[in-house]
Amino acid sequence: MESSDQTTSSTREGVLEAQDKDEYSKRGGWITFPFIIGNLAGLSVAAGGWGSNWIVFLITKFNIGSIAATKINNVGFGFVNLFPIAGAIVADSFAGNFAVVGVSSFVALLGMIMLTLIAGIHSLRPSPCSISSSTTPCESPTKLQYLFLYAAMGLTSLGIGGSRFTIATMGADQFERTDHQATFFNWYFVVLYVGNATSFFSIVYIEDNVGWGLGFGICLVATAIGLALFLLGKRFYRHVKPKGSPFVSIARVVVAAIKKRKMSSTESFMESSANYYFGSGNSKIVRTKSPSKNFRFLNIAALKTENDKQVDGIYSKSWKLCTVEEVEDLKKVIKIIPLWSTGILLSITIAMVNSLSTVQALTMDRHLGSMKIPAATFLVSSLMSTAISIFIIDRLLLPTWQKIFRRSLTPLQRIGVGHIINVLGLVVSALIEARRLHLARTDGLVTAYRSDSVVPMSALWLVASLAVMGMGEAFQFPGQVALYYQEFPESLKSTSTAMISLLIGLGYYLSAVVTDLIDRATGWLPNNINEGRVDNVFWLCTVIGVVKYLVCARMYKYQHDQNIADND
Incomplete structure (x- = not known):
């Protein structure tokens, strides 16, 4: 009887799938x-x-x-x-x-x-x-x-x-x-x-x-x-x-594991694949053995018990029972999150450099001949640097690397190169700002500042730091997208490519928090930046970048070793 019901259900699902496919092709x-x-x-x-x-x-x-x-x-x-x-x-x-x-x-x-x-x-x-008076x-x-x-x-x-x-x-x-x-x-x-x-x-x-x-x-x-x-x-x-959202299945694993947390089972019971739920009906079974041993506390979410049976006596997915595939998917997400989170530090530094560069440009000479360049336009140098660098990496660097070393440049290697270039860009930003502050003090624009005051230094100097940062992004972000796409489970492939957007968003939010903390704790960021020490902010970002690189190097090594262990 159960087999007949499953056959009928499979036939109905097959007809609906064929109809959907026919509509899909129209x-x-x-x-x-x-x-x-x-x-x-x-x-x-x-x-x-x-x-x-x-x-x-x-x-x-x-x-x-x-x-x-x-x-x-x-x-x-x-x-x-x-x-x-x-x-x-x-x-x-x-x-x-x-x-x-x-x-x-x-x-x-x-x-x-x-x-x-x-x-x-x-x-x-x-x-x-009124720009005619600095006191009003x-x-x-x-x-x-x-x-x-x-x-x-x-x-x-x-x-x-x-x-x-x-x-x-x-x-x-x-x-x-x-x-x-x-x-x-x-x-x-x-x-x-x-x-x-x-x-x-x-x-x-x-x-x-x-x-x-x-x-x-x-x-x-x-x-x-x-x-x-x-x-x-x-x-x-x-x-x-x-x-349906793949995040629902992730939530179900967590809920099921919590509900079964008091369940006591022997080692042999936990090791036997026959005691785990792999799906039913037309579900695609991608694993036929017991779940991996890492994060073992989640494995109980896929263990079958008498209480998990439905009224008709068969097992099905619920908030008490999940498939082994769903449990393994959650484990993959947990493993990649530490690597993903290190990119937030990169986003913080990029957000701060971009925002403060616009403020810097407002105080500098923005003329190119007779034309005055808008302050925000200087940010396009980072955008263009990223685009040009991606083209060079894709058409020149990667093929050359492949020919010399007989293997592709891995996403982790691209991320590592991006980290180093990012730190160099922060150093360049700090040196340029130190020069700008020196000229501002020499010209007496610290205390006698007005909104139309201009430091005698070309804003084109900002292009250098922004271009270097753009080169770092060309290595960083594509490498991260490729890494997430490889490491995230199949059910989260579409979401994995959007994780970079979440990374950037959190970076911008946290950069606002960091800016506020610096503003409260130091005198580096007054409204008149000629009185402040924006160069120190960039040096602080440089330290963050170095820490980020060291943390990532450790994280990536851990992830690599873990993958080898899992394969063994």
């Missing part, structure tokens, strides 16, 4: 490309035009101190990089990619509308500061103005962040062939980088020299056009049904 393909990539282009232009110049907007239009503006900026970037994880979970669990991308794009549009209103309506921001205090924003500002920042961050990686997943879902998926991913990153770079050069210039209302208005139009294109392509899309 839609998608390259006809969807302009609609999906058009939405990405609009959001990328908007993200670059808003985020890259946000510190300058807060300082010049909201009368917020430079260090406070840096903290707010880091929180905003933290949101942008944390929300992709939330978007991926919602899409995989129940909503689907189309709904998440559509709703997120609309939320981003609302945020852009609010930003444009703030820039265009004087009552939504404080009166501008600036008008602070009201609570209502702060509320409107934070609402706009939150909506924009939620919309851009929620759709960022979900667009990539949805685009790949439109193709069955892996080479077509790879081509789409290449175009995805090209459009992402070009959209941001376009904003750095054009929209930022408009915001600084023409008007913030026009700059944010262009971002608004770009977002609206992208959303319209995305919705127009709805009838061509291949809509993949959500399969």
